[in-house]
Every structure is written in C-alpha cells, then in structure tokens.
Amino acid sequence: MERELLLLGFLRREQAHGYRLNEFIEREMATCTDIKKPTAYFLLAKMAKQGWITMRATREGNRPLRRVYRLTAKGEAQYQQLLRENLASFIEAKFPGDVGLAYADDLEAQDVLPLLSNRRAALAARLEATRQVPPHAGSLQLLVDHQVLHLETELAWLDQVIARFKRKAKQSQ
Amino acid sequence: MERELLLLGFLRREQAHGYRLNEFIEREMATCTDIKKPTAYFLLAKMAKQGWITMRATREGNRPLRRVYRLTAKGEAQYQQLLRENLASFIEAKFPGDVGLAYADDLEAQDVLPLLSNRRAALAARLEATRQVPPHAGSLQLLVDHQVLHLETELAWLDQVIARFKRKAKQSQ
DNA sequence: TCTTAATTAGTCAATCCTGACTAATTGGAG
DNA sequence: CTCCAATTAGTCAGGATTGACTAATTAAGA
Incomplete structure (x- = not known):
C-alpha cells in the first residue's frame, strides 16, 4: 500500500x-x-x-x-x-543484482571480473549523482541521505566481491 | 528478467x-x-x-x-x-519504508517515536534471524553476507532517524 | 484403523502494472 | 510568423502478478 x-x-x-x-x-x-x-x-x-x-x-x-x-x-x-x-513496519529490500552473483560460479572468474567492473562503474556513477542532489526540505533530505549511505555500503561490498573473484581468477590461472 | x-x-x-x-x-x-x-x-x-x-x-x-x-x-x-x-549492471534498490519517513512530519514527533521503535524491533529481529542462517555453499554465502551487511547499515541509519525525532520531540515539548 | 494435519502440485479469476500511443499547447530559433 | 521540439495530460491493450482455491498423498497420533 x-x-x-x-x-x-x-x-x-x-x-x-x-x-x-x-x-x-x-x-x-x-x-x-x-x-x-x-x-x-x-x-x-x-x-x-x-x-x-x-x-x-x-x-x-x-x-x-x-x-x-x-x-x-x-x-x-x-x-x-x-x-x-x-x-x-520494516519491509525488506530485495537485491535483483544478487541473482547474478548466486550463479557467478557458472562463469570463469576471468569472465566475471570485467562484468563486475562495469557494475561498479554504474554504481559509482549513481552514488556521485545522488551526492550532487541539491538539499531537500525537512524529512525529504532523510531519503537522500539514506540513499547515499546505502550506495556507499553497496560500493564497499561490491569491492569485496570483486576481490573475491580476483583471488579466484589468480588461483585457477 | x-x-x-x-x-x-x-x-x-x-x-x-x-x-x-x-x-x-x-x-x-x-x-x-x-x-x-x-x-x-x-x-x-x-x-x-x-x-x-x-x-x-x-x-x-x-x-x-x-x-x-x-x-x-x-x-x-x-x-x-x-x-x-x-x-x-547495477539495479537500484527501492525503499518502500522511506515513503512513510517522507511524510513523518505530518505526525507529532511523540507519535512517530513508538512507531519507529516498532520498526526497529522488526529490523533487529530480521538481522538476528539472518545471522543465524547456516553457512551456504559457494556464492550463495555471498547473498547472506550481503543481506547481513545491508541490515546492519539499515539499523544504524534507523537509529540516526530515531535520534532526530527524539530531538524534535524534546524541542516541541 | 480412523482422523487430522502437513506436504506436494498446480490452477484460476481478479487485480495490478506499464510500454506505446494520442493529442493539444507552449516556447523559441530562424 | 512558422515550424519544430518540449511540455502537458491522459488512455488503452496486453502482459505480469498473486490471493485463494482444489486435490491427492503421506505422517502421525489416538
């Protein structure tokens, strides 16, 4: 609702x-x-x-x-x-991007890395754009702050994931 | 897709x-x-x-x-x-819970606080339940880790929001 | 050995959602 | 003053989604 x-x-x-x-x-x-x-x-x-x-x-x-x-x-x-x-109430967010990660092991780690690098660029761009949003009035600013915090967290996490696949690529190479 | x-x-x-x-x-x-x-x-x-x-x-x-x-x-x-x-690709997550926050100023801060406290309890329970999930194989564990990190971030943010409304309640009192 | 509850397996009507479309008005370049 | 692009305003057919339902099988307790 x-x-x-x-x-x-x-x-x-x-x-x-x-x-x-x-x-x-x-x-x-x-x-x-x-x-x-x-x-x-x-x-x-x-x-x-x-x-x-x-x-x-x-x-x-x-x-x-x-x-x-x-x-x-x-x-x-x-x-x-x-x-x-x-x-x-608390409604959980769903991450459609996780579906791909769940199956990422079906691809060679060397193939996954450039794809995730593309994802990272899109995420970083989104974060930058959200940071540039002019200040909103009252609680509306909360939403912007929330989004920035969330995107920062996603970026940090994605970097961990990328590191994982880099290790994996090195191993299998 | x-x-x-x-x-x-x-x-x-x-x-x-x-x-x-x-x-x-x-x-x-x-x-x-x-x-x-x-x-x-x-x-x-x-x-x-x-x-x-x-x-x-x-x-x-x-x-x-x-x-x-x-x-x-x-x-x-x-x-x-x-x-x-x-x-x-990166698909942005939407936060349906932010709709309520955007309008939270339509309520008295004293009324908002117990509601958010309820939200916090639901979120904390969700986090605890996710932490208890037994280890998954391979990349599936990534999804669990992602969810835990996300919920932790949400909890920290919600505490900030609650603090904001506590200040507001004190001011208007 | 009944009876009940849980599990397995799937269907359907009703509702929800949106891509692609129509159409008038306004603004501005030349 | 004319033409094109952008803006304003909304519609509709078709596809996506799900709550509520049916129905057989298995498990377990009395």
Whole structure:
C-alpha cells in the first residue's frame, strides 16, 4: 500500500491533477518508488471509487480533460492509518543484482571480473549523482541521505566481491 | 528478467518440476527475490513457449499432473546472456519504508517515536534471524553476507532517524 | 484403523502494472 | 510568423502478478 500512501500524502498538502503528481513522484520520490504514470492514474481512479479522494473534471479550451483530485475526510483517515502502518513496519529490500552473483560460479572468474567492473562503474556513477542532489526540505533530505549511505555500503561490498573473484581468477590461472 | 534468470539458473543444474523450483526460491533465494508460486508457473510456461525450456508431463498414480522442466540449448544461450547482463549492471534498490519517513512530519514527533521503535524491533529481529542462517555453499554465502551487511547499515541509519525525532520531540515539548 | 494435519502440485479469476500511443499547447530559433 | 521540439495530460491493450482455491498423498497420533 505504499503507493497509495505516496499519492495520498501529496494530495493532503494540495489538491492536484495527475500530471503534477507524476512530476512529484519522479522528481522527489525517485529513491523510494518507481510508480509509472499509468499506474498512478490507475491508483487514483481506484481510490476515487473507494471514496478516499474526489475527482473533479475541469476543461480549459479544448485540451484533453483534466481531473483535479482532492483528499476526502475518509481519505485523511486512511492516510493516517497507512502512514502509521508504514512507519511501524520494516519491509525488506530485495537485491535483483544478487541473482547474478548466486550463479557467478557458472562463469570463469576471468569472465566475471570485467562484468563486475562495469557494475561498479554504474554504481559509482549513481552514488556521485545522488551526492550532487541539491538539499531537500525537512524529512525529504532523510531519503537522500539514506540513499547515499546505502550506495556507499553497496560500493564497499561490491569491492569485496570483486576481490573475491580476483583471488579466484589468480588461483585457477 | 532476473526472475527468468533465477529459474534458468536452477534448471541448468538439474531438471525439476515446479514445486522443487518454488522450494529453492523460498529457501535459498528469499534475500534477492519474492517470486510467488503462480508467477513461477507463469514464467515457466512462457519460457517453454519461447523454447528456452521443455515441459514433459509425468503422472504417478492419479496425482495431479506433474510437469518436469529441462533447459534447452537455446535456453542455455539465453541463460548466459541474462547472467552476463545481470552481472554487468547495477539495479537500484527501492525503499518502500522511506515513503512513510517522507511524510513523518505530518505526525507529532511523540507519535512517530513508538512507531519507529516498532520498526526497529522488526529490523533487529530480521538481522538476528539472518545471522543465524547456516553457512551456504559457494556464492550463495555471498547473498547472506550481503543481506547481513545491508541490515546492519539499515539499523544504524534507523537509529540516526530515531535520534532526530527524539530531538524534535524534546524541542516541541 | 480412523482422523487430522502437513506436504506436494498446480490452477484460476481478479487485480495490478506499464510500454506505446494520442493529442493539444507552449516556447523559441530562424 | 512558422515550424519544430518540449511540455502537458491522459488512455488503452496486453502482459505480469498473486490471493485463494482444489486435490491427492503421506505422517502421525489416538
């Protein structure tokens, strides 16, 4: 339900139409979610059906119909509950990159090394980009700090893994 | 495609039926994926359609039909490519728990603290459980080590966050 | 030797998610 | 003032995912 929470939390501050929501998601929340545009519209329609938000269609000129979404009292209650649930629970992160590592021994260590070196470069670039993010207001800065810490840890770990495969390559050579 | 990689990597070692695959996923690969049973069956059927694996129906007694899956040469080639792609790229982890933190300022700091304390307990339990996991063979141990390192980092970070909200609670009090 | 619980094996309807698309408006270069 | 690219706004068909279910087999206790 964290996708719903994300949308409700934004609508709580200001009523908005879908496009502004998607902008917020991409610009500010990229570190914790990757909801795509059609998903956001889908969830908004679902929440409207449940009475958590209202949908008001507006039209300017003959642009495509624009819907303005606004939180209802029921939605506010739901928001409070989802927020508390989210804060009180720990959801484990999954590492899709570990699937490859689990099978890395199927390749020669000499073949694995350049591949991991490529992974390392991508990770280092991501870390650098995140470090360059301008300061965010309030708790949003927490998310950036979290991401930086996480990426630093991943980089250190990846270097250990690479060292392991270097040793292995030397042995078998 | 890391779900397909996961399945192909297992079938490469031994032909197997759906149930054994799901067992492996839950027991050994829980740290890097959360594929559910029907998803695995869906992917197996899709890969069979693509010719990466073959499906042979067997029947013992009058049990429900059991399908044994086996990697084809085409599947082996695909496996090689997916494995190399996975090893060479870095896929960012998402933190659903950060959504709540982003909005934590909507609650009083005094209300946030017990919630985060609950999150901390869940995280600490998860870390302890992962530390207790018996040693795995080869690279599978890498995944466990990765998870432990990650959980340790998360715990340290969460303590920082909690400290932040403690300061905030003291200020507003 | 019943009865119950756990394990083995898989299916299906309903829901969720997104790549690819349409379409109008605005900004700016020439 | 015209044309092209970027921005704004949203839709839809099709594919992915899973909760809830069915059903036979085995294990174990009373």
